[in-house]
Amino acid sequence: MTEEIQKEKGFSRRTVVKGAAWSVPVIAAAVATPLAAASVxxxxxxxxxxxxxxxxxxxxxxxxxxxxxxxxxxxxxxxxxxxxxxxxxxxxxxxxxxxxxxxxxxxxxxxxxxxxxxxxxxxxxxxxxxxxxxxxxxxxxxxxxxxxxxxxxxxxxxxxxxxxxxx
The missing domain is CATH 2.60.40 (Immunoglobulin-like)
Structure with a gap:
């Protein structure tokens, strides 16, 4: 019954938190790339x-x-x-x-x-x-x-x- 309710509500909180945790390093790497690209x-x-x-x-x-x-x-x-x-x-x-x-x-x-x-x-x-x-x-x-x-x-x-x- 719990799984059926979760499916009806959409994403679980655990899934959202996992996704956010994985996205932080990706965003940080994307922001740092232009700085590394500027070479001396x-x-x-x-x-x-x-x-x-x-x-x-x-x-x-x-x-x-x-x-x-x-x-x-x-x-x-x-x-x-x-x-x-x-x-x-x-x-x-x-x-x-x-x-x-x-x-x-x-x-x-x-x-x-x-x-x-x-x-x-x-x-x-x-x-x-x-x-x-x-x-x-x-x-x-x-x-x-x-x-x-x-x-x-x-x-x-x-x-x-x-x-x-x-x-």
Whole structure:
């Protein structure tokens, strides 16, 4: 008699609770899937370094080298700030393609306009002379959705009228 009454009423409470319990993991997995699908590309251990240049021949600046396994993407930015001088000069780019924007007399933004191939090096040099006292600092920033595991993202050049050091 109890089974006949249950059939007439439709689903039992036990059946509804079982169904709800099984649906929770399915709904949770469906919600988490878009988050897992958004992947981050690792460009590896790229490096950047300051360079003093050669007095009267090659200006001071920075080099940026892509890791041996992955290119640096378009949109990678290099922010250079200087102190000790009124103007950090004009920056040239060799070994790759990038735009240079003057943010102020003592700050430049360099943006890669084409990918830097794996293992390749691009250089950014200023017209400043190392016979002038100044400090230049650099920070490399990757576009969103990129990381650089083990990367060296900062560099500096320090000139003291007599000596120049770079890292």
């Amino acid at each position: 590309a690792d460009v590896g251990a790229f490096t950047t370094a300051g360079t003093c240049g050669v007095l009267g021949v090659l200006g001071p600046g920075f080099t940026l080298t892509a890791s041996a396994t992955a290119p640096l993407p378009i949109g990678t930015t290099i922010t250079i700030t200087g102190s000790g001088v009124a103007n950090i000069g004009v920056f040239s780019v060799t070994g790759g393609t990038a735009s240079v924007t003057a943010l102020s007399n003592t700050s430049r933004l360099i943006t890669l306009t084409s990918a830097l191939p794996a293992g390749a090096t691009i250089a950014f040099r200023t017209t400043l002379s190392i016979s002038v006292a100044f400090t230049l600092n650099e920070v490399v920033t990757l576009p969103a959705d990129y990381i650089g595991t083990g990367a060296k993202t900062t560099g500096s050049v320090n000139s003291t009228l007599v000596l120049c050091s770079a890292s």
